Amino acid sequence: MSDVQNAMALLIGSFSKYAGREGDNNTLSKAELKELLHNEFGDLLGKATDKAAVDRLFEGLDTNKDNSVDFKEFIHMVTCLTVMCHGHFTKK
Template sequence: MESAINALVSGFKAYAGRDGSSDTLSRDEFYRLVSSELPNFIKKADDPAAIDQLMSSLDKNNDGELNFLEFWQLIGQLASKHGRFSQ
């Protein structure tokens, strides 16, 4: 599990900061991350409107960016769905 956490943190950091803050994902950074790294887990990963909607649902402080904790919510949701755990 440690390697999985390391991979998630490294993946987040690899995309965050390209457009601004290295601690957050902008809309474009999030789109690139989802379409490159999660195409089989996110429906319509190549649809910018669908990604905008997904990002809005995760952006709890409505600042237009995703911090790691906001992004982590997505990872938890995807893992729960993939593992077929009840919500």
């Protein structure tokens, strides 16, 4: 697999790992999202794992308001963060 294909597979695998912890295997509950943020994005998001911050982020990500974060909603956050990182690393 190419690096990009590998990255895609890793994202799908990571999402599934957390989504499968409770309730629906295909979506993240708030608790699952918190775990994922804490373990996978810890240093990148800084204090984003505070309860209030997780509540805000969860509501922002859950665009169809079904009280869970599906893969499409999750990948939107990853895309935004990746664009931010890219901007940071390419700053002159």
